[in-house]
Amino acid sequence: MAKPTRNMEPGKRAHLAPEEVARPGTPVVLGQPEVGRKLAEGRHSRGWTLARLSEESGVAIGTLSKVENGKSGASFDTVARVARALGLRIDDILSPSSPRFATGRRVITRAGDGVRFGFNSYDYEVPCNELTRKAMVPLIMTIRTREVLPQESWASHEGEEYIHVLSGAIELHTEFYEPVRLEAGDSAYIDSEMRHAFASVGEGDARMLSVCLADSLPRLFAATNVEFAKTAEPK
Numbered sequence: 001m002a003k004p005t006r007n008m009e010p011g012k013r014a015h016l017a018p019e020e021v022a023r024p025g026t027p028v029v030l031g032q033p034e035v036g037r038k039l040a041e042g043r044h045s046r047g048w049t050l051a052r053l054s055e056e057s058g059v060a061i062g063t064l065s066k067v068e069n070g071k072s073g074a075s076f077d078t079v080a081r082v083a084r085a086l087g088l089r090i091d092d093i094l095s096p097s098s099p100r101f102a103t104g105r106r107v108i109t110r111a112g113d114g115v116r117f118g119f120n121s122y123d124y125e126v127p128c129n130e131l132t133r134k135a136m137v138p139l140i141m142t143i144r145t146r147e148v149l150p151q152e153s154w155a156s157h158e159g160e161e162y163i164h165v166l167s168g169a170i171e172l173h174t175e176f177y178e179p180v181r182l183e184a185g186d187s188a189y190i191d192s193e194m195r196h197a198f199a200s201v202g203e204g205d206a207r208m209l210s211v212c213l214a215d216s217l218p219r220l221f222a223a224t225n226v227e228f229a230k231t232a233e234p235k
Contacts, residue, residue: 168206
């Protein structure tokens with residue numbers, strides 16, 4: 001997981017980098033059919049106008065209107081800010097409507113169909129995001145950076161994390177151990193409260209599977225002292 005650590009200077013917030021339109025190796029604009037409808041339902045349930053939601057979320061009225069009417073996709077940043085203003089869970093907004101099964105659950109994600117976003121030099125694809133109240137969150141990560149941030153900026157989150165390199169090679173940096181190089185097929189299992197970071201050290205970007213012990217995306221990406229950076233709104 002690449003998420004800003006909780007151990008930051010008092011009064012300072014981490015900022016996520018802007019999302020971009022989909023293309024290989026970059027973050028993408030979210031375009032799930034139900035996203036706009038769910039945001040509109042949340043707004044109507046509060047009795048808010050578009051102007052009120054714009055004021056509360058910091059998202060332009062024109063952008064809100066286009067997203068609600070399905071005329072434009074929405075960046076992860078936009079969805080996060082609107083969901084926060086409406087008091088909604090981000091993963092409920094991004095997930096298709098489906099019952100919350102108690103047992104016998106199954107979901108399939110076809111290649112390339114996961115929810116995608118990115119920040120800091122890592123790109124993420126989240127498969128099987130339809131299920132809510134999970135025991136773990138799988139992430140397919142593309143590691144684009146070849147430089148390691150200062151240790152105080154490394155990731156740290158509750159639970160444990162399994163890492164498996166799919167292609168290329170990464171260098172795994174952890175708070176209490178020396179850096180270790182992992183090639184395609186290699187894996188590691190770490191206490192994810194221990195600060196950690198990744199860098200690509202092979203030819204090109206590296207891809208890895210990260211399975212984190214958490215029940216939702218907000219648990220990993222929004223349950224810390226993070227403020228989403230303002231981005232250029234989709235046109």
